[in-house]
Amino acid sequence: MADVFNQEFVVSLIIAFSVYVILRGVAIFFGKAGKGYLENLQSQTGRLYLQLIGGYYILSGVLGLLIPRLDWKTEDIYFAIAIFAITSVVFWVTLDLFMKRERKKLQQN
Numbered sequence: 001m002a003d004v005f006n007q008e009f010v011v012s013l014i015i016a017f018s019v020y021v022i023l024r025g026v027a028i029f030f031g032k033a034g035k036g037y038l039e040n041l042q043s044q045t046g047r048l049y050l051q052l053i054g055g056y057y058i059l060s061g062v063l064g065l066l067i068p069r070l071d072w073k074t075e076d077i078y079f080a081i082a083i084f085a086i087t088s089v090v091f092w093v094t095l096d097l098f099m100k101r102e103r104k105k106l107q108q109n
Helices: 001-005 007-029 044-069 074-109
Strands: none
Touching: 007 044, 044 074
16 A cells, blocks of 8 residues: 555645645635635634635645655554544534634624
8 A cells, every 4th residue: 555655646646636735725815715615704703714724725735745755654644644534524613613603693793
């Protein structure tokens, strides 16, 4: 499995996808994309939410760029993927809860 990361085609796919994720993150961070995440939430914290989402995408892309450079064993790769998956789930669930709470506040006012 670890030999898969030495193949040029797989490495180029990983790099291309990581660059795409970074560019998407930059666009979301600066508010040029990602408006669908906010739906109709217009508030002071809406910009903060976009910046958090953009930062998440940028971090994910940077971590993706590191994958081909690592000389890990298969178990290390699986462990890193598991940590990233758990962290991602916690991030998105927490962000979703905060956004729903913000929507409730706006609807009450």
